[in-house]
Amino acid sequence: MLQANNFHHALEIANVALLGSEPNCLQALFRKLPIEHLATGQSLFFEGDAAKHLFEVVEGDLRIFRIISDGRRVITGFLHAGDIVGVSLKDHYLYSAEAISDTKVRRFSRKAFEAEVSNSPELRPEIFARLRDEMAAAQDQMVLLSCKDAQERVCSFLLKLLRRHPGHCRSGAVVELPMTRLDIADYLGLTIETVSRTMTKLTNKGILVSAGRHCVRIIKYGTLVQFSGDDEYDGDGMIACAGR
Amino acid sequence: MLQANNFHHALEIANVALLGSEPNCLQALFRKLPIEHLATGQSLFFEGDAAKHLFEVVEGDLRIFRIISDGRRVITGFLHAGDIVGVSLKDHYLYSAEAISDTKVRRFSRKAFEAEVSNSPELRPEIFARLRDEMAAAQDQMVLLSCKDAQERVCSFLLKLLRRHPGHCRSGAVVELPMTRLDIADYLGLTIETVSRTMTKLTNKGILVSAGRHCVRIIKYGTLVQFSGDDEYDGDGMIACAGR
DNA sequence: CGAGGGCTTGAGCCACATCAAGAGTAGTGG
DNA sequence: CCACTACTCTTGATGTGGCTCAAGCCCTCG
Numbered sequence: 001m002l003q004a005n006n007f008h009h010a011l012e013i014a015n016v017a018l019l020g021s022e023p024n025c026l027q028a029l030f031r032k033l034p035i036e037h038l039a040t041g042q043s044l045f046f047e048g049d050a051a052k053h054l055f056e057v058v059e060g061d062l063r064i065f066r067i068i069s070d071g072r073r074v075i076t077g078f079l080h081a082g083d084i085v086g087v088s089l090k091d092h093y094l095y096s097a098e099a100i101s102d103t104k105v106r107r108f109s110r111k112a113f114e115a116e117v118s119n120s121p122e123l124r125p126e127i128f129a130r131l132r133d134e135m136a137a138a139q140d141q142m143v144l145l146s147c148k149d150a151q152e153r154v155c156s157f158l159l160k161l162l163r164r165h166p167g168h169c170r171s172g173a174v175v176e177l178p179m180t181r182l183d184i185a186d187y188l189g190l191t192i193e194t195v196s197r198t199m200t201k202l203t204n205k206g207i208l209v210s211a212g213r214h215c216v217r218i219i220k221y222g223t224l225v226q227f228s229g230d231d232e233y234d235g236d237g238m239i240a241c242a243g244r
Numbered sequence: 245m246l247q248a249n250n251f252h253h254a255l256e257i258a259n260v261a262l263l264g265s266e267p268n269c270l271q272a273l274f275r276k277l278p279i280e281h282l283a284t285g286q287s288l289f290f291e292g293d294a295a296k297h298l299f300e301v302v303e304g305d306l307r308i309f310r311i312i313s314d315g316r317r318v319i320t321g322f323l324h325a326g327d328i329v330g331v332s333l334k335d336h337y338l339y340s341a342e343a344i345s346d347t348k349v350r351r352f353s354r355k356a357f358e359a360e361v362s363n364s365p366e367l368r369p370e371i372f373a374r375l376r377d378e379m380a381a382a383q384d385q386m387v388l389l390s391c392k393d394a395q396e397r398v399c400s401f402l403l404k405l406l407r408r409h410p411g412h413c414r415s416g417a418v419v420e421l422p423m424t425r426l427d428i429a430d431y432l433g434l435t436i437e438t439v440s441r442t443m444t445k446l447t448n449k450g451i452l453v454s455a456g457r458h459c460v461r462i463i464k465y466g467t468l469v470q471f472s473g474d475d476e477y478d479g480d481g482m483i484a485c486a487g488r
Numbered sequence: 489c490g491a492g493g494g495c496t497t498g499a500g501c502c503a504c505a506t507c508a509a510g511a512g513t514a515g516t517g518g
Numbered sequence: 519c520c521a522c523t524a525c526t527c528t529t530g531a532t533g534t535g536g537c538t539c540a541a542g543c544c545c546t547c548g
Contacts, residue, residue, distance in 0.1 A: 066387060068387060068391065068473065068474075068475070069473060069474065069475045070473070074387045074390045074391060076383055076386050088375060088376050088379040089376065090376050090380065094379070094380055094383055095383065118368065121362065131332060131375050131379075132332050132334050134379060135332040135338070135378065135382065136334065136338055138379065138383070138386065139310070139320055139338055139382070142318065142320050142382065142385055143310060143312060143318045143320075145389035145390055145433065146389055146430075146433040147312065147316055147433065149535075149536090150535075150536065180494070180495090181494070181496095182494085186390075189389065189390040190536075190537090191536075191537060191538080192494090192495080192496095193495095193496080193497085193536085193537075193538085194536055194537075196495060196496055196497080197496080197497080197536090199496095200496075200497085213494075213495075213545075229312065229313060229314070230313065231312070231313045393503075393504090394503075394504070424526070424527090425526070425527060425528095426526085426527095434505090435506080436526090436527080436528095437504090437505080437506085437527095437528080437529085438503090438504060438505075439527095440527060440528055440529080441504095441528080441529080443528095444528075444529085457512090457513075457514095457527075
């Protein structure tokens with residue numbers, strides 16, 4: 001299932017070699033590892049597989065999702081360059097991960113990672129910070145799914161993408177949507193038709209204009225924020241806007 | 245807002261005194277601390293407050309929730325005896341916490357807690373395990389809110405409560421529902437009327453019988469599982485059923 | 489230029505929300 | 519002990535947002 005199985009042994013050795021170096025940030029842990037390439041649609045791992053590795057997303061985007069008993073798919077998040085997947089893993093992956101665009105990742109042995117983190121007091125706060133961010137994102141998503149209507153969900157989603165790039169939180173900014181409408185629908189707990197209709201409505205209201213299938217330009221940022229149904233005030237100030 | 249503010253200084257001293265003792269499990273950390281009592285409906289802390297403490301629930305139940313801009317409430321979880329609240333906190337509480345029954349808690353300084361965990365290699369895996377469980381629960385909740393219908397939500401909820409007591413996962417078991425219907429509704433993303441109607445329907449189908457306002461007896465456990473819409477198979481075997 | 493996949497748009501329907509009333513239960517005070 | 523009150527829960531009637539089903543459009547790519 002996991003590609004490049006023959007590759008792992010070499011990586012283990014590379015990981016072990018890193019153990020003495022005491023890197024002071026997570027990214028540094030991964031820096032020396034070879035880059036693996038994923039084509040659009042290719043899987044990184046599957047829900048239920050033994051969780052032997054963590055990954056750093058170097059470039060591109062991934063969707064993480066679960067398939068439920070009736071065959072439907074729930075996307076629980078998207079990952080982008082700079083994100084690390086697997087920090088919150090149990091023995092088995094809780095979800096599947098697939099590339100939604102051409103993507104580059106670095107693979108790290110889970111065992112070596114845990115040893116590394118356990119030995120490095122500098123790294124632990126960073127791990128905890130990422131876990132906390134992940135929890136906060138999950139909370140926000142629960143609020144969205146619990147009680148936002150279609151328009152609020154779509155606006156919240158667009159804002160979330162905007163906020164990944166500080167300085168893009170303003171009218172005139174352009175949002176890239178690397179995922180398909182179906183991905184967005186499965187993430188927002190809507191159908192593809194409702195997402196499409198909602199985008200059209202937002203366009204008719206003059207809040208955004210389409211700029212190709214995977215791109216929209218925000219015309220009225222303030223209105224978008226209002227429509228998102230979030231409180232303007234955020235407990236941690238602008239931290240939510242500064243990205244991870 | 246937080247009660248017993250005059251009490252904190254003494255606690256800090258108690259916490260510091262613990263630092264030398266190297267406890268080997270989280271519960272042990274809290275064991276020596278005085279118990280604080282919360283009456284039904286009383287708040288433990290509020291969303292946005294500076295997160296200065298963690299709490300161990302010794303007895304009783306809490307709801308954790310957020311109030312959104314239009315005044316609606318989203319309950320993101322319930323806490324029970326043995327749970328620890330605050331492991332995943334940022335500088336400020338992400339949610340409010342209120343007692344839903346008479347509740348006893350122990351309070352631990354966040355700073356001392358972090359020092360303790362940082363000094364104790366035995367404690368860290370336990371912390372991570374709790375964070376992972378919290379993440380897994382959040383994922384499950386997202387799946388529930390994304391695509392389960394009312395009946396599936398209510399059945400999943402009842403099963404979740406049952407699974408807190410190993411051995412109760414069978415026909416004839418009794419489930420305590422310390423929270424109100426409104427709490428359940430706000431947790432499941434439904435209205436109080438829909439929760440009530442769904443419970444009635446399940447009763448009419450012979451799956452459960454009411455045993456007072458805060459108590460139901462499960463008659464057909466297997467059917468309840470089927471109706472919950474979860475896969476029978478769980479990646480980590482019976483772990484999900486063994487409670488925290 | 490044709491085929492297939494992704495997206496948009498329309499019509500009708502259904503599950504759940506909303507609105508409204510009434511029944512059951514706990515708590516209070518005389 | 520009972521009456522009064524307030525709250526929780528249940529049940530019914532009606533409304534509606536988003537889902538389902540269906541068709542057509544628009545890219546992209548061979």
